[in-house]
Amino acid sequence: MMKLNRRWLLLILGLAIVLIVDFPIITVILNSFRTTETIVSSHSILPTEPTLANYLFINTRTHFWTFLLNSMIVAFASSALAIVLSALAGFAMSRYRARILGGYNQALLIVQMFPLILAIIPLFIFFRNLNMVNNFTPVILVYTVTQLPFATWMLRSYFDSIPRELDEAATVDGCSPLRAFVQIILPLTAPGFVAVAIFSFLFSYNEFFISSVFLRDEDRMTMPVGIQSFMQQYSTDWGSLMASATLGMIPTLILFFFIQKYMVTGATAGAVKG
Amino acid sequence: MALKVDQRLQAGLPAVTQTVKASFQPLPYLLLLPSLAIIFIIEFYPFINGVSFSFHKGTLLGTGAFVGLGNYLRLFNSPSFYHSLWFSFIFAFFNVLVSYVLGLALALFLNLDFPGRGFCRVALLVPWIVPAVVSIVSWKWLIADRGGLVNILLGSVGVGPIYFLSDSGWAMVAVIVIKIWRSFPFMMLSLLAALQVIDKTLYEAGRIDGANRWQMFWNVTLPHIKNISIIQAILMIIWSINDFETPYLLTQGGPSNATENLILLSYRYTFGRNDVGLGSAVAILTLILLMVLSTVMMRQQARIA
Numbered sequence: 001m002m003k004l005n006r007r008w009l010l011l012i013l014g015l016a017i018v019l020i021v022d023f024p025i026i027t028v029i030l031n032s033f034r035t036t037e038t039i040v041s042s043h044s045i046l047p048t049e050p051t052l053a054n055y056l057f058i059n060t061r062t063h064f065w066t067f068l069l070n071s072m073i074v075a076f077a078s079s080a081l082a083i084v085l086s087a088l089a090g091f092a093m094s095r096y097r098a099r100i101l102g103g104y105n106q107a108l109l110i111v112q113m114f115p116l117i118l119a120i121i122p123l124f125i126f127f128r129n130l131n132m133v134n135n136f137t138p139v140i141l142v143y144t145v146t147q148l149p150f151a152t153w154m155l156r157s158y159f160d161s162i163p164r165e166l167d168e169a170a171t172v173d174g175c176s177p178l179r180a181f182v183q184i185i186l187p188l189t190a191p192g193f194v195a196v197a198i199f200s201f202l203f204s205y206n207e208f209f210i211s212s213v214f215l216r217d218e219d220r221m222t223m224p225v226g227i228q229s230f231m232q233q234y235s236t237d238w239g240s241l242m243a244s245a246t247l248g249m250i251p252t253l254i255l256f257f258f259i260q261k262y263m264v265t266g267a268t269a270g271a272v273k274g
Numbered sequence: 275m276a277l278k279v280d281q282r283l284q285a286g287l288p289a290v291t292q293t294v295k296a297s298f299q300p301l302p303y304l305l306l307l308p309s310l311a312i313i314f315i316i317e318f319y320p321f322i323n324g325v326s327f328s329f330h331k332g333t334l335l336g337t338g339a340f341v342g343l344g345n346y347l348r349l350f351n352s353p354s355f356y357h358s359l360w361f362s363f364i365f366a367f368f369n370v371l372v373s374y375v376l377g378l379a380l381a382l383f384l385n386l387d388f389p390g391r392g393f394c395r396v397a398l399l400v401p402w403i404v405p406a407v408v409s410i411v412s413w414k415w416l417i418a419d420r421g422g423l424v425n426i427l428l429g430s431v432g433v434g435p436i437y438f439l440s441d442s443g444w445a446m447v448a449v450i451v452i453k454i455w456r457s458f459p460f461m462m463l464s465l466l467a468a469l470q471v472i473d474k475t476l477y478e479a480g481r482i483d484g485a486n487r488w489q490m491f492w493n494v495t496l497p498h499i500k501n502i503s504i505i506q507a508i509l510m511i512i513w514s515i516n517d518f519e520t521p522y523l524l525t526q527g528g529p530s531n532a533t534e535n536l537i538l539l540s541y542r543y544t545f546g547r548n549d550v551g552l553g554s555a556v557a558i559l560t561l562i563l564l565m566v567l568s569t570v571m572m573r574q575q576a577r578i579a
Contacts (some may be wrong), residue, residue, distance in 0.1 A: 010388035017380070018397040024412040024455075025400055027423070031415070040421025043430060085309045092305035105305055107313060113512045113564050117540045118557035121550060122323035123316070124336060145314055145316040152503055177301060206405035209518040213545070224407040228523060231411065238415050245411040249404045256403045260396045 005203035006260065028249075029243040039238045046127065056245035063218055067226030072251075074136050074211070074222055078143035082151050083193065084199045085144065090155035091181055108149040120213055127214070134220045139229060144208050147200040154199075158192035195262035196257050199202055206252060223248045283572055308525070310436075327554035334467060334548055345555035355556070358539040365450055365492045365521075365535055366514035372454045372509050377461025378503075385469045395466070402459035406519040411453050414524065428491070442472050442532035448539075453520045457510060464506045468499040504575045508563075536560045 019026075031039050042048075058064045085176040093101050119142070127138045166188075175183070182260040186193070208224035215221050221229065227244050234240055313560065328345055331338035349355040384395050401409065416423050417438040428434035438444045472495065480490045516539045521527060527534035534542065538558055544553030 007388040007571050010383075010386055011390045014383070014390060014394040017383075018394055021398055021455075022407055023399050024416060027416065028408065028412040039415070040418075041426075043426060044430070045423065072570065085312065088305040091308045093304040096299065096302040098299065098302045100306060102302060104310070107310075109315060110511075113516075114321075115516050115540075115557055115560045115564065116536060117537050117544075118324045118561055119320040120322035121540075121544050121554055121557065122328065125550070126320070126323075128334070138406060141312065142314050145312055148313065152309070200405065206403075208405070208407055208523065210474060222288060224405050226385070227407045228409065229483070230409075231414070236421070241411050249408045249427040249540070252404055252408075253400075257396075260399065266510075271522075 025249075026241050030246050031238060032246040034239060035236055036239040038206070039242075047100065054239040055247075057240050058243050058247065062226075062240075062244070063221075064223075064232065064247065066225065067217055067221050067223045068251075070136070070215070070220060071222040071224075074139055074143065075201045077146065077193070078140045078204045079197050079200035081140065081144045082147040082264075083153050083155075083197050086148055086151035086155050086196070087193070090152045091159055091185070092151070093156045094159035095167070095177075097214050102251075108152060111145060112149040116142070116210065124213055134215055134217045135213075139211055139214050139222075142208065143200075143204040147203055149184075150185065151196050151200055154196050155189070158189040162188050170256075192262075198259045202252060202255055202259075207257075290311075295510070304351055308526050318379060324554045324557060327550050328558050330551050332550040334544070334550060337550075341551065345551045346559070348552060349555055349559070354539060357531065358534045358556075361446065361533065362515050362535040362537075364446075365517070366511045368450050369453050369457055369514045370510050371460040373461045373510060374503070376454070376458040377463075378465050378499075380458070380462045381465035381469055386465055392530055395463075396503070397465060399459045399503065401455050402457065402463075406456065409452070409456060410520070410523040411449075417448055433483050439525055440529050445529055449521050449524055452515065452524060453514065456520065461506060461510065464502055465499055468502040469495070472498045501575070502572070508568055508571045508575070512568060515560065515564060515567075 016118065027045050030047055032054055033047040033052070034042075035051055035053060038047075038049075054070055056194050058257070063154060092098075093105065112205040123138060124133070125143065127135070132138055162185050167177070169185050170184055171177055206224065207222075208228065211222040211225045212228065218226075227241070227248055230241055230244055327337065329340060329342060331341055331344075331389065336356065380398060384398075386389055415421075417425075417436075419425060419435055421439050422438075424438070425435040428436065436444060438448045476494050477490055480494055485493065515535070516537060517535065518541065520539055521533045522537055522541075525533045527538040531542075537560065540553045542553075542558035543549045543556060547553075
């Protein structure tokens with residue numbers, strides 16, 4: 001009996017902690033249904049007279065849907081590219097022993113700590129000279145590289161979990177190593193692939209810095225850059241800002257819900273040592 | 275010179291030496307080729323350019339005269355540089371320290387057995403997963419001078435307003451607090467993962483031996499999470515020093531550059547003042563700082579572990 005009470009008390013404590021920690025996110029959603037006048041004057045955060053006015057404003061007066069579409073394009077392309085590249089490299093690291101593989105692992109460590117600003121300065125000049133500012137290509141390429149370390153390490157650990165004997169048996173039967181990879185390892189690690197793909201999609205979708213350097217025209221901006229430009233344009237129009245922020249995080253929250261059980265592997269992938 | 279089997283296992287090598295020396299295999303090299311190519315184009319080649327820029331005068335439109343260490347000397351004589359170096363340090367220091375304490379406390383909590391802990395775990399990861407710009411919109415309102423919730427509430431008890439974003443001291447506190455809020459879930463998640471794999475029988479053995487909770491935490495839990503703690507702390511220091519989004523979106527480095535870290539300083543020199551040489555020099559120094567820090571910490575880790 002005592003034991004049962006303790007467990008329910010822990011649940012209440014847990015919910016209280018969640019409420020405090022997620023308070024800023026909850027207020028974004030609640031405020032998006034309130035007019036700016038009530039947001040800046042009321043002591044309560046609950047929408048007593050809920051309104052969709054902010055969303056109508058976002059829909060009719062801004063390019064928000066363009067921002068969202070641009071984010072989707074960039075995130076989709078970079079996660080697709082990252083997953084292909086890191087699957088190949090991760091497979092090599094999982095199944096082969098060659099001196100270059102250790103070196104490559106070191107290179108990934110350096111990529112992970114590399115201050116992006118250092119690459120961004122020359123890349124901005126380089127792509128500007130190619131007339132590729134406001135073009136998605138540089139952004140997609142930079143996102144891909146920044147995702148290689150965790151994606152490679154994560155996929156490698158999934159491949160490691162598949163017994164070598166399986167693909168060795170196939171190679172003995174005359175299957176080429178790549179075919180064994182595609183036909184045997186890939187299907188077995190499919191859930192891992194989905195998780196890594198969604199991780200890297202989320203990273204690109206959420207990212208602000210690189211997009212803000214390269215994508216400066218309004219019809220090219222991604223969602224975070226677009227909302228930041230709203231922050232400068234409508235700095236005190238909290239209602240519309242909150243509505244755009246709410247819409248902006250919906251894709252993140254949905255995808256997050258699907259991969260949350262893989263989060264642990266993702267968070268510790270950086271800790272995997274070669 | 276064959277190592278003993280258990281030595282080999284410790285070193286992470288397979289227990290049995292493969293005696294058949296395979297002939298040269300081109301496949302691993304081919305598999306790495308695409309990744310290496312893109313890393314070369316997107317990071318290595320720009321890095322070489324960046325080193326060269328840092329030794330030249332230059333704007334975004336073109337590189338000018340060679341100035342040797344001129345840009346670096348200008349930085350070493352500039353208070354802005356020392357301020358952003360200092361701010362980067364305290365930003366990283368407090369972020370890692372507080373995120374670790376909070377993350378460990380919450381991981382220990384989530385490791386207890388109670389209904390709904392799965393939900394709590396997911397819900398506590400939300401600050402880490404939402405786009406920075408979304409949380410900054412919210413925080414900006416919460417701590418706004420006029421109309422922000424904190425100041426409305428303070429006002430109703432006759433205090434304030436506190437100018438969180440226009441007072442240098444408060445702005446630094448705000449940037450650090452919001453960064454902690456955005457990063458502790460990562461620490462919590464990895465520590466929870468480490469806690470969940472600790473063998474439960476160790477605690478039972480401890481209980482039989484009459485150890486109290488504190489002794490079990492100190493002698494069983496901590497040694498098991500030491501390695502992951504050190505590695506994640508190193509990662510978090512690196513990420514904190516490299517953070518652009520939190521300070522830029524919240525304060526753009528202001529007021530009067532109080533919350534400008536090294537990355538923002540490099541950004542301002544390059545894109546604000548159009549001084550590519552100086553901006554690159556800051557970025558190179560940041561990279562050197564990161565490499566030194568992580569090497570020292572890895573060494574330290576190797577000694578402890």
